[in-house]
Amino acid sequence: MMNKIQPAPSATRIEARSATIGYDRRVIAENLSIAIPDRSFTVIVGPNACGKSTLLRALSRLLRSASGEVLLDGRSIQSYPAKEVARKLGLLPQTSLAPDGITVADLIARGRYPHQKFLQQWSREDEAAVIRAMEATKVTELSGRLVDELSGGQRQRVWVAMVLAQETPLLLLDEPTTFLDIAHQIELLELLTRLNRDEGKTIVAVLHDLNQACRYATHLVAMRDGRVMAEGLPADIVTAELVEAVFGLPCLIIEDPISHTPLVVPRGGGEVHAIQEKAS
Amino acid sequence: MTSLAEVQGDDRARPSGLAESNGKRFALLIFATLALVLVCLASIAVGSRNIPLSTVFEALFSYADSDDHAIIMTLRMPRTLLGLTVGAALGLSGALIQALTRNPLADPGILGVNAGATFAVSLGVGFFGIATIQSYIWFAFVGALGATVLVYAIGSVGRGAATPVRLTLSGIAIGAVLTGISSAFAILDPATFDRMRFWAAGSLVTPGLDNLTVSLPFMLAGAVLALLVARPLNAIALGDDLAASLGTNILRTRAVVVVAVTLLAGSATAAAGPITFVGLMIPHVARWIVGPDQRWIILFTLVLAPILLLCADIVGRVIMPPGELQVGIVTAFVGAPVLIILARRGKASGL
Amino acid sequence: MTAPANTTLMFGRPFAVLRLFGERVTQRVDLRGLTVTLVLLLLALAISIYALASGEFQVPVGDVIGALFGQATPRVHMVVVEWRLPRASLALLLGAALGVSGAIFQSLTRNPLGSPDIIGFNAGSYTGALVVITLLNGSFYAIAGGALLGGLLTAILVYVLSWRNGVQGFRLIVVGIGVSAMLTSLNTWLMLRADLKVAMLASIWGSGSLNGLGLDRLLQASIVLVLVTPFVLMLARPMRQLELGDDAARAHGIDVERTRLGLMLVGVALTAIATGIAGPIAFVALAAPQIARRLAGSAGVALMPAAAMGALLLAASDVLAQRAFAPSQLPVGIVTVCLGGLYFAWLLMREARRQP
Numbered sequence: 006m007m008n009k010i011q012p013a014p015s016a017t018r019i020e021a022r023s024a025t026i027g028y029d030r031r032v033i034a035e036n037l038s039i040a041i042p043d044r045s046f047t048v049i050v051g052p053n054a055c056g057k058s059t060l061l062r063a064l065s066r067l068l069r070s071a072s073g074e075v076l077l078d079g080r081s082i083q084s085y086p087a088k089e090v091a092r093k094l095g096l097l098p099q100t101s102l103a104p105d106g107i108t109v110a111d112l113i114a115r116g117r118y119p120h121q122k123f124l125q126q127w128s129r130e131d132e133a134a135v136i137r138a139m140e141a142t143k144v145t146e147l148s149g150r151l152v153d154e155l156s157g158g159q160r161q162r163v164w165v166a167m168v169l170a171q172e173t174p175l176l177l178l179d180e181p182t183t184f185l186d187i188a189h190q191i192e193l194l195e196l197l198t199r200l201n202r203d204e205g206k207t208i209v210a211v212l213h214d215l216n217q218a219c220r221y222a223t224h225l226v227a228m229r230d231g232r233v234m235a236e237g238l239p240a241d242i243v244t245a246e247l248v249e250a251v252f253g254l255p256c257l258i259i260e261d262p263i264s265h266t267p268l269v270v271p272r273g274g275g276e277v278h279a280i281q282e283k284a285s
Numbered sequence: 286m287t288s289l290a291e292v293q294g295d296d297r298a299r300p301s302g303l304a305e306s307n308g309k310r311f312a313l314l315i316f317a318t319l320a321l322v323l324v325c326l327a328s329i330a331v332g333s334r335n336i337p338l339s340t341v342f343e344a345l346f347s348y349a350d351s352d353d354h355a356i357i358m359t360l361r362m363p364r365t366l367l368g369l370t371v372g373a374a375l376g377l378s379g380a381l382i383q384a385l386t387r388n389p390l391a392d393p394g395i396l397g398v399n400a401g402a403t404f405a406v407s408l409g410v411g412f413f414g415i416a417t418i419q420s421y422i423w424f425a426f427v428g429a430l431g432a433t434v435l436v437y438a439i440g441s442v443g444r445g446a447a448t449p450v451r452l453t454l455s456g457i458a459i460g461a462v463l464t465g466i467s468s469a470f471a472i473l474d475p476a477t478f479d480r481m482r483f484w485a486a487g488s489l490v491t492p493g494l495d496n497l498t499v500s501l502p503f504m505l506a507g508a509v510l511a512l513l514v515a516r517p518l519n520a521i522a523l524g525d526d527l528a529a530s531l532g533t534n535i536l537r538t539r540a541v542v543v544v545a546v547t548l549l550a551g552s553a554t555a556a557a558g559p560i561t562f563v564g565l566m567i568p569h570v571a572r573w574i575v576g577p578d579q580r581w582i583i584l585f586t587l588v589l590a591p592i593l594l595l596c597a598d599i600v601g602r603v604i605m606p607p608g609e610l611q612v613g614i615v616t617a618f619v620g621a622p623v624l625i626i627l628a629r630r631g632k633a634s635g636l
Numbered sequence: 637m638t639a640p641a642n643t644t645l646m647f648g649r650p651f652a653v654l655r656l657f658g659e660r661v662t663q664r665v666d667l668r669g670l671t672v673t674l675v676l677l678l679l680a681l682a683i684s685i686y687a688l689a690s691g692e693f694q695v696p697v698g699d700v701i702g703a704l705f706g707q708a709t710p711r712v713h714m715v716v717v718e719w720r721l722p723r724a725s726l727a728l729l730l731g732a733a734l735g736v737s738g739a740i741f742q743s744l745t746r747n748p749l750g751s752p753d754i755i756g757f758n759a760g761s762y763t764g765a766l767v768v769i770t771l772l773n774g775s776f777y778a779i780a781g782g783a784l785l786g787g788l789l790t791a792i793l794v795y796v797l798s799w800r801n802g803v804q805g806f807r808l809i810v811v812g813i814g815v816s817a818m819l820t821s822l823n824t825w826l827m828l829r830a831d832l833k834v835a836m837l838a839s840i841w842g843s844g845s846l847n848g849l850g851l852d853r854l855l856q857a858s859i860v861l862v863l864v865t866p867f868v869l870m871l872a873r874p875m876r877q878l879e880l881g882d883d884a885a886r887a888h889g890i891d892v893e894r895t896r897l898g899l900m901l902v903g904v905a906l907t908a909i910a911t912g913i914a915g916p917i918a919f920v921a922l923a924a925p926q927i928a929r930r931l932a933g934s935a936g937v938a939l940m941p942a943a944a945m946g947a948l949l950l951a952a953s954d955v956l957a958q959r960a961f962a963p964s965q966l967p968v969g970i971v972t973v974c975l976g977g978l979y980f981a982w983l984l985m986r987e988a989r990r991q992p
Contacts, residue, residue: 067886091889098883102746104876104936110647111935114664118877118888123870127653127664132643149648171888388747439981443988454748454926455984461919461977468843468970473961478839479832486824562817569810610825617821621814625797628810 018043018175018207019064019082019094024073026056026063033059034231036073041224046201047209048218051228052252057211058099058179060228064209065096065177091119095173097181101164103152109163110148113138116167138170141196157184165193169200176200178210182217190214194221215252219243219267227251243267310575317588324595328365329357332602333609336361367489367497368595368612371553372563374504376590377511378549379564380571380582384518385542386449392565393550395453396543399559400460400467401432402551406484407467411477421484422499422555429551435459437543452543487558487613489598500552507548511583514541518579562617563590566624573627593620649933669932669941676928676944680731683951684724688716690959722854723846727951727968729857730846730910731920735928735946736868737906738921739937740899743875745809751922752907755812755900758916759819760790761908762842765915766823769838770830779841780912787911790815791904844917844969846954853913860909867902872939875899879936917969920946923976930983949976 020040027033034056041047041064049057062068063075066082075082082090095116103112116138117131139145142162152160161184168176176197182190198221200206212218218225219239226236229251235242248256254271261268330336336353344354378393386395394400405428409415415424440448440455471478491497517538520528525535550564571585594612597619601610643651643664650667688700693715695703702708703716742750752758764786768774774782798811823842827835874895877885882892910917927949928941953971960966 062883065887067883086889087886087891088889091887094887096883096887098881098887100881101884102879102881104879106929106933107935108648112880115877115880116888118873118890121873123873124661125659126873127662128659129655131662136646148646439985442985450748451984451988455981457922458977458981458984461923461973462981465970465973465977468839468973469966472836472840472843472966472970473964475832475836478836482824482827482835482839486828562821565813565817611828614821614825614828617814617817621818624814625811628807628814629797629800 017041017076019075019077019209021060021063021070021075022073024063024070024075026059026068026070028059028068032071032231037231037233038073039226039233039236041207041209044201044205044207045224046198046222047207047224047226048222049209049211049226049228050213050215050218050251051234055228056231057228059231061096061177061179061209061211062098065094066090067096067098088119091171091173093173094175094177095168095171097164097168097176097178099179099183103160105153107152108148109144109150109152109155110135110139112152112163113144113166113170116170119171134170134172138166141169141200142166143192158186158189161185162189162193174206176206176208176210178208180211180213182212182214190217197221215248215269216261219269220261220264239266243269305576310581313574314584314588317585317592321588321592321595324592324599325365325369328368328595328599329361331599332356332361333606363491363494363497364489364598365595366494367491367556368598369591370497370501370504371489371557371560372591372594373587374507374549374553375560375563375594376567376586377508377583378546378553379566379590380568380579380586381511381514381518381542381546381549382564383568384522384579384582385539385546386453387522388449388453391453392561393546394460394559394561394564395456396546396550397432397436397456397460397463398429398547398550398554399561400463401428401430401435402426402554403481403485403559404428404432404463404467407470407477407481410480410484411470411474416480419495422496425555425558426500426503426551429554430547432459432463433543433547433551449539484558485613486611487560487616488611489557489594490609491556496556500556503548503552507545507552508587510541510545511549514538514545515580515583518542519577522577522579558613560594560613560616562620563593566620567593569624570627666932666934669934669938672928672932673940673944676931676941676948680728680944680948680951683948683955684728687724687727687951687955687958688720690955691720718851722851723849723954724951725854726846726849726857726913727954728947729854729861730914730917731924731947731950732943733857733861733906733946734910734917734920734950735924735942735944736939737903737910738923738946739925739928739939739942740868740875740903740906741921742925743879743937744896744899744903746879747809748926752903755808755904756790756794756815756819757787757904757907758911758918759816759823760793761787761911761916762823763790763819763826765841766826766838769841770826770834783915784908784912787908788904790819791900795900840967841915842969843967844915844972845965845967846914846957847965847967849913857909857913860905864902864905864909867898868906868939871895871899871902876936915967915969917950917972919969919973919976920949923980924949927976927980927983930987949979 017040022038023036024038025032025035026037037060039060049060051057059068063070066075069083077085077090077093113135114131117134121131139148142165144159144162144166147155147159147163152163155163161181165181168178181193185193194217197208197210201208222239224236225239225242227234227242227247234251235247243258245256245258248254248269256272257270259268259270326338326341329341330338334356336357340353341357343349344357348354348358375393382391382393382395402425405424406421409420409424415421436452436456436459439459440452467481471481517533520531520533521535521538528535553560567586567590568582571582571589575581575585594616597615598612600619601612601615604610643653652665652667654661654663654665685697685700689695689697695712695716699708699712700716703713708716737752741752742748744750761783764782764784765779767786768779768782772778794808794812794815797815798808800807827838830838874890877888877890878892878895885892907921924946925937925942928945929938932938932941934941949972950968953975954968956975957966957968957971
């Protein structure tokens, strides 16, 4: 289901309004409001335990907000039937289980569940979607192999392919670059950019690497302690002061020579200078 | 297999148990040991005839030939000592097998110990007509050992070593066959059935110290092995790959654990009959208190397991006068409610 | 439209793709699983025919087939259709029910040791039956009723005790273990208190037996299975999605708590019907899904092969139970335990030798 590219960059697809979210009795974020612009590549960054994964889970309906609400296309996300949400929103959670003995293609095909019915379990569209997903994540040669036998990086690409096969206009990804080597990390981010730019998908990803986030995000959200510290275009909001406030890291911001986006260069504690001086 | 992350439900760091510092853990351990001493004293003093503690001390340190002293030395002491050692052995073997198989449903019986002992005893009763506790113990021991060897052999067939999964499944298979054959013997012969149903209830009643002296060396050997293997088990809990990179010899650790479990559970079952709940429950409780460090789990299991067993034995003695309820029956009733309450408190973790 | 792919190549195992009625009905069929299921079913049927033909009164196979189609002498008809057929059919049906029940619980608990007993059902049903047998001296229907009541109450108790904002897998397992242990101890005590004769009777019931079961039982079992089967079919796909983890399943639009509850109800219902009619038959629910999984090489648990394997296991065990120690009859549960265990061990060894 392809979206027609329409000029409406300021509309929000999914947002949280004054949401309080947490687990059991532990509150992670209180009164959080955030709007994800439609057709953006939003990246959420922040230090460990700042609430980024929790926010993603709340946006994807995995977590119910204790107060406030999460809106999808203007309506409360709880008001949709679950399968309809699954057709609009795809989620790559942090941990998933692969059943014993499952093959790559079978696992990716499970991502088609929201589009299937009891009598319609393998339509041409399902097949095409799985093939497209495998090609996009470059796992086609692995399609018949057992997931158990793959390396961490290969397995991660298969999980991403499963979410892609779901063919949703919204993609939420929780740390999708885990286990991937640098070449595959960039490959995945480029793929997400293509999906965002060419197919108009709205992407929300939690990333650990701040520089990758600056490079690829069209909308950056910096969180700390359950609060949004800043959001906007990376070039607009990423300053040394912000990085220090959010991460506690003294740094220097220069311009990435390839993408012309902010590049964070940590100042370090003087150790680097010492090495350089010794060398010279 | 139940995944660790799945079981804990979110992406935070693993909880480290109720006692979070070594200081707290040590204090709790001392407290638990004191509790154990109290329970032992109670086990000697309480019964169909309650004996005051002063008499107990007299009997221990300046034995005179009175009725009370006789009861203490010939009945209560052996029983208490047996409960102490059997409890510790069962708990310890349970901790080992759960750490090795990374399966919360595992108990020492999974290696075939109980099934093997039951099979051998029913064979002895059915074909050789044995009837005394002293003879049971040898049959049970041989049966337990034999079954575990068979389970390990089948689990190791083919390339690669006996992984925990294969050991578990092999144990289920062999255990099933042996249980089936034992049941067949019992069904076909009423006399066998009658004796087996009493043996299978598990009991600490024993005339004199014979059972204890026979099984103690094996239990000690198993305990020593267990202590030796505690640190490698910590590494294995992180996963085979990480353990190997930390220099752990996985194959050797697994073999040592299997031998230790066989010695501990086998001798315990031989001495007291099949008592199943202790080895399953106590390691969970210990883990919830001290977190996933196997060395602490083992220490706490050594102390907590006998407390459970001895309490159950005491309850069994007083709850239905003038008769007695076998310890194997009471153990679950004493322990299971505790287990369930702890599970509901939300501190329950996987492994 | 992309060109149709070679499904077998893509999935690395033989698949058939069905597209019917202008693509309103589409299915992807795992051929290896299907073949295994059919072979197991054929074997089970063959064994059942043997069961119908053999015994104290030998009937040639031709006459057996004839009797099944209503073309036989009254004597043969009586032996085959009235005496032996209900028992043989029950072995197939109850075996399949147990196989599916075990598969469901192993999928739910994501643990090869998972079985309906996780939720305490077997222990509870034995308690109920023992209470009736040793304390109340009840009839067959009373025993069955007691067993069902005991099992269901236990399952409910375990579910309720492990409910805390939903049922988390691990808590369910632990509570189930605790409750089962208590009930097992209670059962041991009840067995010790009773007279030897009563205790042996109880033990025979407790091992599970298809002895003396007639047409009325077959009808009862069939009705219940017909009612439960649609739910099994409906829940099969959500069950497979649940195997991906709660988060992934929710992300695919599955109501995790409701699906789990539904699956547990179905699993318990299947075990309940088997236990109520034949007593607790051990090991079929545990072994059949594992054996079937290995034969079919499937991902996770496979329901159809598990059902077929369960039917085969119980049918074969019942034949052995009747003939092996003739004229004494062993309770079928003892044979399932031995047979299932042996086959399981053999399969493990074979699988290990084959691994690269």
